[in-house]
Amino acid sequence: xxxxxxxxxxxxxxxxxxxxxxxxxxxxxxxxxxxxxxxxxxxxxxxxxxxxxxxxxxxxxxxxxxxxxxxxxxxxxxxxxxxxxxxxxxxxxxxxxxxxxxxxxxxxxxxxxxxxxxxxxxxxxxxxxxxxxxxxxxxxxxxxxxxxxxxxxxxxxxxxxxxxxxxxxxxxxxxxxxxxxxxxxxxxxxxxxxxxxxxxxxxxxxxxxxxxxxxxxxxxxxxxxxxxxxxxxxxxxxxxxxxxxxxxxxxxxxxxxxxxxxxxxxxxxxxxxxxxxxxxxxxxxxxxxxxxxxxxxxxxxxxxxxxxxxxxxxxxxxxxxxxxxxxxxxxxxxxxxxxxxxxxxxxxxxxxxxxxxxxxxxxxxxxxxxxxxxxxxxxxxxxxxxxxxxxxxxxxxxxxxxxxxxxxxxxxxxxxxxxxxxxxxxxxxxxxxxxxxxxxxxxxxxxxxxxxxxxxxxxxxxxxxxxxxxxxxxxxxxxxxxxxxxxxxxxxxxxxxxxxxxxxxxxxxxxxxxxxxxxxxxxxxxxxxxxxxxxxxxxxxxxxxxxxxxxxxxxxxxxxxxxxxxxxxxxxxxxxxxxxxxxxxxxxxxxxxxxxxxxxxxxxxxxxxxxxxxxxxxxxxxxxxxxxxxxxxxxxxxxxxxxxxxxxxxxxxxxxxxxxxxxxxxxxxxxxxxxxxxxxxxxxxxxxxxxxxxxxxxxxxxxxxxxxxxxxxxxxxxxxxxxxxxxxxxxxxxxxxxxxxxxxxxxxxxxxxxxxxxxxxxxxxxxxxxxxxxxxxxxxxxxxxxxxxxxxxxxxxxxxxxxxxxxxxxxxxxxxxx
DNA sequence: GACCTGCTGCGGTGTG
Numbered sequence: 001x002x003x004x005x006x007x008x009x010x011x012x013x014x015x016x017x018x019x020x021x022x023x024x025x026x027x028x029x030x031x032x033x034x035x036x037x038x039x040x041x042x043x044x045x046x047x048x049x050x051x052x053x054x055x056x057x058x059x060x061x062x063x064x065x066x067x068x069x070x071x072x073x074x075x076x077x078x079x080x081x082x083x084x085x086x087x088x089x090x091x092x093x094x095x096x097x098x099x100x101x102x103x104x105x106x107x108x109x110x111x112x113x114x115x116x117x118x119x120x121x122x123x124x125x126x127x128x129x130x131x132x133x134x135x136x137x138x139x140x141x142x143x144x145x146x147x148x149x150x151x152x153x154x155x156x157x158x159x160x161x162x163x164x165x166x167x168x169x170x171x172x173x174x175x176x177x178x179x180x181x182x183x184x185x186x187x188x189x190x191x192x193x194x195x196x197x198x199x200x201x202x203x204x205x206x207x208x209x210x211x212x213x214x215x216x217x218x219x220x221x222x223x224x225x226x227x228x229x230x231x232x233x234x235x236x237x238x239x240x241x242x243x244x245x246x247x248x249x250x251x252x253x254x255x256x257x258x259x260x261x262x263x264x265x266x267x268x269x270x271x272x273x274x275x276x277x278x279x280x281x282x283x284x285x286x287x288x289x290x291x292x293x294x295x296x297x298x299x300x301x302x303x304x305x306x307x308x309x310x311x312x313x314x315x316x317x318x319x320x321x322x323x324x325x326x327x328x329x330x331x332x333x334x335x336x337x338x339x340x341x342x343x344x345x346x347x348x349x350x351x352x353x354x355x356x357x358x359x360x361x362x363x364x365x366x367x368x369x370x371x372x373x374x375x376x377x378x379x380x381x382x383x384x385x386x387x388x389x390x391x392x393x394x395x396x397x398x399x400x401x402x403x404x405x406x407x408x409x410x411x412x413x414x415x416x417x418x419x420x421x422x423x424x425x426x427x428x429x430x431x432x433x434x435x436x437x438x439x440x441x442x443x444x445x446x447x448x449x450x451x452x453x454x455x456x457x458x459x460x461x462x463x464x465x466x467x468x469x470x471x472x473x474x475x476x477x478x479x480x481x482x483x484x485x486x487x488x489x490x491x492x493x494x495x496x497x498x499x500x501x502x503x504x505x506x507x508x509x510x511x512x513x514x515x516x517x518x519x520x521x522x523x524x525x526x527x528x529x530x531x532x533x534x535x536x537x538x539x540x541x542x543x544x545x546x547x548x549x550x551x552x553x554x555x556x557x558x559x560x561x562x563x564x565x566x567x568x569x570x571x572x573x574x575x576x577x578x579x580x581x582x583x584x585x586x587x588x589x590x591x592x593x594x595x596x597x598x599x600x601x602x603x604x605x606x607x608x609x610x611x612x613x614x615x616x617x618x619x620x621x622x623x624x625x626x627x628x629x630x631x632x633x634x635x636x637x638x639x640x641x642x643x644x645x646x647x648x649x650x651x652x653x654x655x656x657x658x659x660x661x662x663x664x665x666x667x668x669x670x671x672x673x674x675x676x677x678x679x680x681x682x683x684x685x686x687x688x689x690x691x692x693x694x695x696x697x698x699x700x701x702x703x704x705x706x707x708x709x710x711x712x713x714x715x716x717x718x719x720x721x722x723x724x725x726x727x728x729x730x731x732x733x734x735x736x737x738x739x740x741x742x743x744x745x746x747x748x749x750x751x752x753x754x755x756x757x758x759x760x761x762x763x764x765x766x767x768x769x770x771x772x773x774x775x776x777x778x779x780x781x782x783x784x785x786x787x788x789x790x791x792x793x794x795x796x797x798x799x800x801x802x803x804x805x806x807x808x809x810x811x812x813x814x815x816x817x818x
Numbered sequence: 819g820a821c822c823t824g825c826t827g828c829g830g831t832g833t834g
Contacts, residue, residue: 082827112829135828143832169827245823270823297826323825341823348825371823479831486829547819555824716830796823 005032005057012053012100021046023221028054031155032061035215036189038161038203044330044358045221047192048093051157052077052129056101058154068102074152075126076105080134080173082163084111085308085328087131090159094129105129110136123149134164134172135486141176142410142482146183153184158206161191163327165205166394168403168487168707171431174208175407178425181210196347197393197563205396209428226363227353227386231370231379231584232257232338237591240373242785243792246273247340247371248280254338255285257367258318261336263311266320267352269341271296272552277340278320278525279550288317294525295321298493298553299505303524326351332358340369342378344627344656345561346385347392372789373591374657380582381567392561395755398431401443401744402708403487408447408470409709410485412463413478416471419444442744444470453740462709480712489703489713491554492725495537496523504528504540511551512538520548559627560656562762568657569604569625576603595785599778607678607773610787611669612780618667621787623658626766633687633758634678634766635659640690641677642667653794660790673775680767687758696757697749698733704745704752705729 009028013020024046027039031054041047055077060067081087087109098105108127110119114136122130126149132140140146156177164170181187191206193199203218204211232253234240239249258264258281268274278294293307293316304324310316314333319325326348337356343349353366368379384390397403404426411417423440426432445451447470450460462477463470472478493506504524512533515521520529520543529543560568574580575592585592595601602608602623610621624634631654639650639661645668650661661667687693702725705711711728714720736746754760783791 084828116831133828139829163827167827244821246821248822268823269825271825272823276822324827326826475832482832483830486827488826488828490828550822552823553825556826557824714830793823 005061008060008101009053009057012097015100016096018046020049021221021223023219023223024050024053027051027217027219028057030217030219031055031188031190032058033215033217034188035217036207036210037217037219038191038193038199038206039219039221040193040195040199041219041221042194042223042225042354043327044354045223047221048090048159049097050219050221051155051190051192052079052090052094052097055129055155056097056103056105059103060101069104071104072125073105073128075130075150076128076152076154077130078137078153078156079129079131080137080156080158080164081131082133082160082169083328084113084133086159087111089330090131094131098129103128107131110140112136126152134169134176137176138172138407138410138485139482141179142413142478142485144414146414150180150183153180153187155188155190156180158189158191160327161193161202161206162196162394165193165202165396168397168400170205171397171400171403171429172407172487174205174429174431175403175426177206178208178429179411181208181428182421182425194347194351195391197391198395201396202394205430208430208433211430225354227350228363228365229353229368229379229383229386230365231368231376233370233376233584233587237373237587240370242373242591243789244372245269245341246276247369248276250369251277251280251284254340254367254369255281255288257336257338258285258288263314263316263331263333264318264336264338265325265331265334265352265355266318266338266340267325268320268322269344269558270553270555271298271322272550273340274320274322275522275525275550279522281318281320291315291317293319295319295324297322297324298507299524300503303504323348325355330358331355334358336365336367338367338369341371342375342560342656343368343382344558344564345392346382346390346563346567347561349382350386350391373588374785374789376584376588377568377571378564380571380580380584381564383582384567384570385563390563390567392563396430399434399748399751400431401439401748402704404432405443405447405708405745406481406485406487408443409462409472409481412447412470412472413481416466416469418469439744442742446744451740451743453735453743460710481709483715484706484709484713487707489706494533496528497537497539499531499539499541507538507551508553509536510554515549520545522548522550557628559629559759560625562627562765565626565656572602572625573604576601591785598782599780599784599786600776602776605774606776607770608786609669609673609775609777610780610784611667611777612783613666614783617662617664619783619787619791620661620667620669621658621790623786624766624770625657626762627759628654628656629757629759630763630766631655631659633691633760633763635661636690637683637686638672638677640686641675642669642672645672645675651794653790655790655793658786658790660787660794662794669777673777678767678770678775680764680771683764683767684760687760687763691758693750693753694737696753697746698730700752700757701733701746701749702726702729704749705732708745710745 027050039050094107105128108122108130110132232250274296295307308329311331334356353364357364370376447463449455454460464473492509494509494512496504496507515530517530517532527543527548528540531539599610608623612619635652650663653660710732736743
């Protein structure tokens with residue numbers, strides 16, 4: 001029988017003038033054979049058809065006689081996407097397929113954009129295919145009688161699973177699946193993922209108990225894509241600064257690239273740099289005006305949609321953007337991609353490179369623009385990664401009790417949950433497999449009584465136990481809960497609008513409060529004058545002034561991935577051994593020579609420590625090349641341990657390559673190194689003592705409080721002020737900290753600090769590696785090329801711009817004397 | 819006038 005339906009698939013493909021890829025045919029067969037699985041395929045490979053097709057084929061096989069006329073068959077398939085924008089393309093593919101196969105199927109999209117009317121229609125007559133997000137799926141689970149809605153479901157597909165699994169949104173998908181597996185015992189679970197380092201873990205996280213209990217397949221689309229990495233280098237090394245992040249010295253070269261290419265995407269690492277680059281490019285190349293646009297996460301959806309559309313139509317010559325264009329709509333006309341600044345990770349760089357050269361067989365070409373000299377090593381490292389097929393892991397979140405708590409209230413809001421069933425279900429997930437009976441009882445107790453510390457307050461007795469079922473009875477609680485479903489907690493921001501009311505995007509409260517009416521700032525590629533701030537809206541008008549301040553946003557600080565770190569250390573080792581071949585490394589030769597002459601160039605077997613004195617005091621600089629988070633931990637650890645030898649205080653600075661300890665008194669560094677200041681003995685204890693883990697946990701707790709539902713973020717259009725949110729979540733933190741140390745949400749905050757802030761596992765590996773290396777301590781007469789960027793970063797944080805420039809100038813003069 | 823750090827994603831009243 002399956003042979004017959006496969007013929008339908010092939011016929012459909014040839015009717016389109018296509019030939020199926022082997023991986024597509026493989027997944028059709030695997031699906032029809034009955035198991036779950038994971039398709040490992042890049043974007044643009046027809047991955048959607050690899051699963052949509054067999055879902056429909058199976059339906060045809062099940063109803064061979066009347067599949068063309070059977071209407072309202074019920075919800076057959078759910079397609080989860082991490083980004084609403086992707087649903088359009090999935091819908092398009094599905095439409096094509098449905099029409100071609102003559103199925104009377106309806107497609108539903110359920111997301112924040114779906115109207116109330118449409119939602120009601122979907123509920124009464126479920127579409128056969130539902131495209132939705134993890135959040136909207138949970139909203140469905142929060143509605144009464146949901147089991148009926150899902151009863152015909154055959155398959156859930158988690159698209160871009162690699163994106164979801166590394167976040168709490170992935171945990172949401174796991175939880176929703178745990179419920180659906182009971183509602184529909186024959187459910188199949190499939191994921192689609194780009195290649196990541198830990199594919200098997202990705203599969204386990206997605207399948208949960210199915211991983212051990214049911215058959216599954218892993219299908220790999222081995223499609224070869226050629227990627228060419230070209231470094232943009234200044235004419236001479238002297239032109240390149242030793243420190244910095246903007247990379248604007250290479251502006252002219254980037255403009256040349258744009259001029260010579262049909263369409264170029266210019267990726268920057270931050271939103272403010274996107275703004276600056278856009279502005280500078282227009283200044284230098286005014287002919288690009290009207291042909292160039294900007295795209296980042298704080299620009300209004302409307303403007304972003306316009307940019308995406310123009311890009312799609314091939315009407316733009318260049319777009320300056322951030323990760324906001326990493327995923328989402330496919331822009332075939334993009335010919336060239338430029339990456340400004342170190343990409344920090346292999347996967348991110350390749351994803352961006354893949355935005356160009358979309359035609360089959362075409363080469364993806366990406367230009368790398370370094371922002372300081374040493375960053376050029378990263379280009380060489382990436383090239384190596386491509387050859388060796390190195391990719392990063394995505395770490396799934398484990399035991400995120402905040403998400404679990406939200407989920408339990410979701411179930412309680414709709415039809416209630418029976419504790420034993422639900423416990424068994426959640427233990428079948430990857431995230432909560434290890435939940436103990438005690439922890440489970442703590443959760444139930446917290447939901448029904450507000451735990452030990454909040455039991456006096458009715459507000460926190462959200463859930464009641466009735467005839468063995470946990471329910472939310474209070475309608476106000478239910479409503480507030482539906483409004484707060486989701487795990488993305490945003491910072492407070494202010495809307496930017498023209499006086500006419502046209503919405504431009506969001507800006508941080510912090511930035512705007514430091515401006516007065518009449519001041520000019522540069523945002524969304526325009527010069528704007530602040531007119532007034534009213535009701536959390538910054539009202540602006542166009543300004544003719546040439547310059548203005550550029551907003552900055554408080555965002556995540558991505559450290560160098562461990563894969564990148566290792567590749568960089570390898571590249572340095574090649575230089576030490578004299579076997580380097582990348583042109584970037586050749587170009588940097590004079591810089592390496594100076595490093596060698598003044599200090600030491602560390603190979604794979606060395607760990608470099610520099611100690612010197614300057615006008616500022618005594619500096620110890622170490623170079624683990626492990627990314628800034630790990631350096632934050634090691635720096636605090638070393639500072640703490642040195643202070644055990646003799647009372648001393650430090651100021652600490654770090655970048656992705658190393659860290660600096662600065663003191664106004666001599667640092668007993670030799671003695672410290674002899675006493676194993678970098679050892680792993682008592683690591684956990686010393687870390688706890690050295691970093692202010694309570695303060696870090698307090699910050700993490702803000703999100704946990706919001707996700708678990710302890711604090712309410714406000715009604716739509718009426719957000720609770722950030723200051724208020726901040727203080728109430730702090731209040732909870734303090735209460736739990738003082739009176740309820742075993743509180744699972746509190747403990748989670750500390751665990752998140754260890755896992756994601758200090759990256760404990762990686763830190764430990766780094767220290768183990770260092771223990772095997774030979775410590776090379778040098779006493780450079782002056783700061784070395786490696787030290788310089790770290791020192792400059794430290795000064796930036798402390799001093800005003802003007803002073804920094806004086807300082808840098810002074811430092812630079814000193815170098816020239818050598 | 820020189821100098822500019824810090825990504826992305828979702829959701830926003832259901833029920834009788």
